[in-house]
Amino acid sequence: MSANDIKITNLTGQCVPVRGNDIDTDRIIPARFMKVVSFEGLGEAAFYDIRYNSNGKTDHPFNLDVYQDASILLVNKNFGCGSSREHAPQALMRWGIKAVVGESFAEIFSGNCTSLGIPVVEVDSADIGRLMNAAEETPNMNMIIDIESMTLNFGDFEIEARMNSAARNALMTGSWDSTGVLLDSGEEIDAMHESLPY
């Protein structure tokens, strides 16, 4: 009935750093790419207006050969602010991203990621700087995100990480695709539907 029971407890992959605070959802996916009735093919739209300009491809990390196999996105503060469009994490996921590590995240973006089984992992400001530098120096190095112990291993670094505890539980127990879990409370839902004063 759902994509459920996929428990996400750890992830290994190469990293792609996208620097900058307050990277909003319009930058992650410009609105014109949302004129679609499915999410398919949105990977190419990820960061489109900063990946392409009138001269063609820019040197945005998503365009660089060295990051084409990356699956962990490294970002700074307040990533994903702005719109509620799930098209943003969908575009990143369809480009190849399976986890996001950063200093802080906008709330709706972060919830949308959880719904898609994408861990949103927070680390300290100094740590993200070190991780980004390392990913730039050694793009083919793998990061291991251990969601159970909340540690990141990346080359010489072992870093303590944080996650919203409920999102973490949902990923670890395979209940991140929430519909099935919510439907389990069918009777309680019906009772509330009847009893609300509106």
Next chain:
Amino acid sequence: MGRNLFNKVWDLHRVKTLDSGLDQLFIGLHLIHEVTSPQAFSMIKERRLKVRYPERTYATVDHIVPTLNQSRPFEDELAEKMMLALEENTVSNGISLFDADNENQGIVHIIGPELGLTRPGMTIACGDSHTSTHGAFGSIALGVGTSQIRDILATQTIAVSKPKVRRIQVTGKPGPGVTAKDIILKIISELGVNGGIGYAYEYAGPAIRALSMEERMTICNMSIEGGARVGYVNPDETTFEYLRGRRFAPEGEAFDKAVEYWKRIASDEDAEYDDVYSLDISSLSPMVTWGINPGQAVSIDDNLPRLTDLDEGSADVAAKAYEHMGFQEGSQILGMPVDVVFIGSCTNGRISDLRAAAAVVEGRKLAEGVRGLVVPGSKHVAMQAEREGLPGVFISAGFEWRNAGCSMCLAMNPDKLKGRELCASSSNRNFIGRQGSPEGRTMLMSPQMAAAAAVSGKIVDVRELMGGEK
């Protein structure tokens, strides 16, 4: 200690706390539009689920509708395809749709309130971050993603973390020309675009009490620009009077009974909060944004900040903003030439906004070379404006008067900036590329300030056009 509205309404709608620790929250009113819902309908179809309570969902079209020629099929094939998908999804699931030719059509956050669908003590969700607008009525209203729309359609509930509550206490009497937009831009510039992450904002205090419902909606609308997914105002007589007689509001005894509930869920006098922030607006001036997020705003009589005066993180974003906008740190914002003026959006596309803008425009002309667009937030707003003769005021000044929709707030329809055009906009986001051109530039301000920019061809202090003292 007493309880605040947020906690009362949340508890009333909490079905249970899930094993993950997330709360399962019942959504009393679900609003959908054409952009974020089609994939949700596909998902429930794939999973062989059905819409649990179709009567708790209402649909309209706003994001992609053209504002010039709304006859079907739309010229834009992709837009037409989205319209057809919404029509098919609502018909086959028994959901009410206010389609492009329906008199109730408009921006989802304008029509919910004006039809009386939005009421105090509700939980309201919509696949749109500006859903916080509906909090103006004392409801918990939150933007959700498409997977959550799927969950609401199938279960009428979502799995969500309960935020903390910050009371934003606003005092003082605003001077002439200072609006709700200026108050919220000031709050965001003070608390930051990420200051509200993890919080619901309760806007309170005498200055908020004194606001009309439409002004309260402007403030709650932009909560998300300050990082707060939810913003609300406690319901009071202003709220009840606004709702009385609205199409979907209860009538007669049912209305009186509803008022009892609405009064009961308001925050208690001695309610507890996780945080309190106070702002005195007595000396507030009109605000304008100069950057690429809504927190990058200054008072009209201030100079742009110097990078050395900002902390490291803010300075990086400010440097990027100056690069994009082509502005110089430390320079004046007054006198900045504008190319386009946009008056509309779920933030400032209501009748009071259009009246305020028309009052500035009346007897004046659009400055040479400036393109001006007035887009009413809904068909009802447009009809009311017509009854008051407002379109004539705008058209004779040289503005274009359009049909209802989101339009150039996010430019998913043909209304877009071109190249590096600079737009004085009454909308809510100045993100890079937001208004349809990747190089386009947006300055956010109140509708009266945008109108003043339109007739002056540059950023001016609207108070100087109002004849009142500054």
